[in-house]
Amino acid sequence: MNVKTELQKNQTMLVLMPSLEYNKDILDIIRGLAGASICYVTLNKTADSLRELFKKSKVNVNNIIFIDAISKTLKSEPYQTNYCYYVSSPAALEELSLTMGKFLKHEFQYLIFDSLTNLMIYQKRDAVIKFISSIVNKIRASKTKAVFYALNIKEQSELIKESSMFVDKVIQLGK
Structure with missing residues (x-):
């Protein structure tokens, strides 16, 4: 599956991944988009750990800007960098939404949101669905x-079903 090709036809995609292949899948996708300007929103790994993973896998990280919603939950004041903006926590949906809205004005070619599943750890499903709808609408208003x-786990089947209504395409990896 070539994400870049699919994104030529669709503005928004939901990619369902098996948990055992997660790191491999995120690497495959980021490699496929390499060279483009990317805003990477991370809720489960720090921006620094993702950068290291990408660099070890020979992915050019110079065009990737991170919105990191996990680092401040691990250490009170992460070191500020020019490649990362820190949000207080994955539970701070309003702060995350406002930050993503500001970043969308910079006209990144791609935004990667890693991941919807993690939102369910911090918020109730209704709040998560409302957040997803809002973010997708902000994305649709941009380029x-x-x-x-x-x-792609059974415990998240309702979230997946409801989220799929907002995006243009759903792709299931590892079938």
Whole structure:
């Protein structure tokens, strides 16, 4: 599956991944988009750990800007960098939404949201669905193409079903 090709036809995509292949899948997708300007929203790994993973896998990280919603939950004041903006926590949906809205004005070619599944740890499903709808509408008002990740697990079937109503395409990896 070539995400870049799919994004030529669709502005928003939900990519369902098996949990055992998660790191491999995120690497495959980021490699496929390499060279483009990317805003990477991370809720489960720090921006620094993702940058290291990408660099070890020979992915050029110079065009990737991160919105990191996990680092401030691990350490009170993460070191500020020019490649990362820190949000207080994955539970701070309003702050996350406002930050993403500001970043969308910079006309990144792609936005990667990693991941919808993680939102469910911090918020109730109704709040998460409202957040997803709002973010997708902000993306539609921009020229940015977006990929939302979710783990394809039974416990998240309702979230996946409801989220799929907002995006243009749903792709299931590892079938």
